[in-house]
Amino acid sequence: MDPLESFAxxxxxxxxxxxxxxxxxxxxxxxxxxxxxVFILLLSVIFLVSxxxxxxxxxxxxxxLGKRKEGLGxxxxxxxxxxxxxxxCSAVPLFIGFVESGVPLGITFSFLISAPMVxxxxxxxxxxxxxxxxTILYVLSGLLIAVVGGVLIGHxxxxxxxxxxxxxVRSKELKEAPMNWDARISFAKSQALEITRKVGLYIVLGVxxxxxxxxxxPQDFLVEIAGSNNLFAVPIAVIMGIPLYSNxxxxxxxxxxxxxxxxxxxxxxxxxxxxxxxxxxxxxxxxKVLKPKLIAxxxxxxxxxITLTGLLFNLIL
Numbered sequence: 001m002d003p004l005e006s007f008a009x010x011x012x013x014x015x016x017x018x019x020x021x022x023x024x025x026x027x028x029x030x031x032x033x034x035x036x037x038v039f040i041l042l043l044s045v046i047f048l049v050s051x052x053x054x055x056x057x058x059x060x061x062x063x064x065l066g067k068r069k070e071g072l073g074x075x076x077x078x079x080x081x082x083x084x085x086x087x088x089c090s091a092v093p094l095f096i097g098f099v100e101s102g103v104p105l106g107i108t109f110s111f112l113i114s115a116p117m118v119x120x121x122x123x124x125x126x127x128x129x130x131x132x133x134x135t136i137l138y139v140l141s142g143l144l145i146a147v148v149g150g151v152l153i154g155h156x157x158x159x160x161x162x163x164x165x166x167x168x169v170r171s172k173e174l175k176e177a178p179m180n181w182d183a184r185i186s187f188a189k190s191q192a193l194e195i196t197r198k199v200g201l202y203i204v205l206g207v208x209x210x211x212x213x214x215x216x217x218p219q220d221f222l223v224e225i226a227g228s229n230n231l232f233a234v235p236i237a238v239i240m241g242i243p244l245y246s247n248x249x250x251x252x253x254x255x256x257x258x259x260x261x262x263x264x265x266x267x268x269x270x271x272x273x274x275x276x277x278x279x280x281x282x283x284x285x286x287x288k289v290l291k292p293k294l295i296a297x298x299x300x301x302x303x304x305x306i307t308l309t310g311l312l313f314n315l316i317l
Contacts, residue, residue: 004040008033027215034207034253037128042203042249043192045124049083050188054179065103065111070154074110077103078146081114082123082139095289099166106154113302114146117277121199122248129256137313138269145273145305152301153294161294202250210257233267234310238303241274251275265317270310278302 008029012018018025065077094115098108118139126135179187255268283295290298 004033004036008036023215025215027211030214030257031207031211034129034210034256035204038125038203038207038249038253039196039200041124041128042121042196042199045120045127046195047188047192049120050191051184052083053191054184054187065098065101065107070104070106070151073104073107074147074150074154075143077107077110077150078114078118078143081111081146082118083120095286096166099162104154105159105162106150106152108150109153109298110146110150113149113277114143116282117146117273118142119248121195122252122276125248125252129252134265141269141309141313142273145277145302145309149298149301149305153297156297158294158297161291161297163289163291166289199249203253206250206253210253210255213254213257213261230264230267231311233264234270234314235307237267237271237310238274238278238307241271242278242299242303243280244275248272248276264314266310266313266315269313270306273306273309274303277306 011032012025012029013020016028018028020026065073065080095108095112098111099105123135123139126138251272255272258271259265259268278299283299286295286298
């Protein structure tokens with residue numbers, strides 16, 4: 001046992017004297033262990049990524065992407081999405097800022113797909129719960145979906161499907177103050193604490209739901225309806241994920257518990273991608289700047305890409 005496992009075991013089975021092997025005992029042990037591990041990893045990864053973020057400011061991103069051609073520009077946009085903070089509430093100003101800076105529409109969408117789907121929170125949680133192999137596989141697949149989705153949208157000439165006012169907006173160019181290493185470390189500390197505080201409730205709720213599934217969900221039932229032998233499991237998981245609203249912090253612990261209970265890896269990851277990248281609230285917010293046709297195309301491309309990725313995972317893993 002690692003130190004966290006030993007502590008969880010001592011707390012639940014020795015201090016609280018819950019019975020080992022019972023649903024309640026296993027759920028409680030799962031909750032304590034995963035909660036502690038996730039918070040420690042999250043603080044560490046956000047701190048490191050926040051230092052990187054001090055070198056990759058929004059102004060620099062706009063300059064880097066503004067003159068890039070599609071292809072290389074989509075790859076660069078997807079990579080830049082990883083260390084960039086993103087949530088549904090920032091979708092509209094971020095989209096407007098990119099478009100008015102001259103960033104091509106397809107490249108903008110590569111960034112919009114990558115930023116929520118492949119971010120520091122997702123990387124930290126995936127690494128802690130699944131290990132580096134699954135983390136790398138998820139990151140690569142997320143980047144591939146972002147690049148392919150952006151390229152497809154870029155080739156469809158859909159600029160007229162963006163609300164007209166977006167092209168008339170002119171944002172103010174903020175001056176970037178130079179930062180020394182003391183300032184970078186101070187910024188990283190504040191970001192680690194702030195982001196962890198913001199997603200903390202999602203983590204506790206997600207781990208709590210995962211702990212319940214871990215202790216009480218019947219394994220045979222999940223294997224039957226969501227195992228790798230059910231070809232319809234992945235598209236159903238994607239469709240179910242769209243109306244849900246959560247982020248990586250709340251979704252990944254649940255996915256971890258589902259996989260432990262027998263859900264196929266590809267099905268579980270497809271569900272997670274759907275919740276994170278195709279949430280209904282984000283689509284509603286994006287409607288302020290995108291016409292329905294472009295939103296429908298965006299959703300369709302992502303849904304098909306995520307479904308194919310989930311099926312591929314189930315096939316090869």
